Amino acid sequence: MSPDEPDEAPERETMPTFVDFDEFDAKASTSARPVLIQTAGLEAGRVFEVPEGASTLRRARGWELSFDGDGAEVASLLREADRVLCTTLDAATVGGEPAAARPLVPGDRLEAGPVLLRFQRVGPDEARALRELYAGSRRDGLTGLANARALVEHLSSEVAYARRHKEPLSLLIVDLDGSSARALADGFDALDPLVRLLGRVVGACVERGDVIARTGADELCVAQRGVTLERGATVGDQIRAALAAASPGGPTVSVGVASLACLGDDPSDSALLERARARVEAARLRGGDRVSTEG
Numbered sequence: 001m002s003p004d005e006p007d008e009a010p011e012r013e014t015m016p017t018f019v020d021f022d023e024f025d026a027k028a029s030t031s032a033r034p035v036l037i038q039t040a041g042l043e044a045g046r047v048f049e050v051p052e053g054a055s056t057l058r059r060a061r062g063w064e065l066s067f068d069g070d071g072a073e074v075a076s077l078l079r080e081a082d083r084v085l086c087t088t089l090d091a092a093t094v095g096g097e098p099a100a101a102r103p104l105v106p107g108d109r110l111e112a113g114p115v116l117l118r119f120q121r122v123g124p125d126e127a128r129a130l131r132e133l134y135a136g137s138r139r140d141g142l143t144g145l146a147n148a149r150a151l152v153e154h155l156s157s158e159v160a161y162a163r164r165h166k167e168p169l170s171l172l173i174v175d176l177d178g179s180s181a182r183a184l185a186d187g188f189d190a191l192d193p194l195v196r197l198l199g200r201v202v203g204a205c206v207e208r209g210d211v212i213a214r215t216g217a218d219e220l221c222v223a224q225r226g227v228t229l230e231r232g233a234t235v236g237d238q239i240r241a242a243l244a245a246a247s248p249g250g251p252t253v254s255v256g257v258a259s260l261a262c263l264g265d266d267p268s269d270s271a272l273l274e275r276a277r278a279r280v281e282a283a284r285l286r287g288g289d290r291v292s293t294e295g
Helices: 021-031 124-138 148-165 179-186 188-205 229-246 269-285
Strands: 033-040 047-049 053-059 072-080 083-088 109-112 115-122 169-176 211-216 219-225 253-259 290-292
Touching (some): 033 124, 072 109, 115 124, 124 148, 148 169, 148 219, 148 269, 169 188, 169 269, 179 188, 188 219, 188 229, 229 253
Antiparallel strands (some): 033 047, 033 115, 169 219
């Protein structure tokens, strides 16, 4: 035996010769919970846990689904212990067919307009991981606000709804003044606390149903339901004043405001974004620290 070899062979790890899969599955099923995972639609990736007892899945503006709140009824569900009965409503289907108190089994597809949900049973850790994965794909890591992808999806739905119901819709773009020079002087990390502060200020100035997204290094967008151009400009001035109060002598912002009414007879989400960006640039070229509704 060479000196490089051990005197005794190490004990070898062994795998068990038998696994009681029936017992394993039984334990797993007791902790599994029924969920609907959205696989198509504007909020693809979202996980809905089916509540205990009777519940109703509804769609709000656009095709945003929820088990709470108001909206057209999509399906009623009855969860009793390990069983979920589904009755489809409002032209929804399960596997392409209307369902009346049908028990759902893993893999069943619930279709409602452009939204597709898949029924599954998952453990609590997997459910949490799925929710975190969905949130991470739609949230900005620095501010916790929606990200650019989420805003584009949401804005598409909001424009369609506003056009269909002839309601106003405005978009604000809020941009920190002088951020490029600040980043060159102190590094891009120096912008982080300012952007977080701006996110808090904007959040305090807008309505609960408005969606705020971070769409650039120093840029936030706000989609405002039912808000006219004039009201949007007022909110822009409130944001400027609130930021000055929160950080006296600190950064200022340029705000561009556009509404569907500015776009003529054929408005679109991309045109709304372009118009708001043109107006924030007009505010910046005029020296910043102002709100622009022209350009």
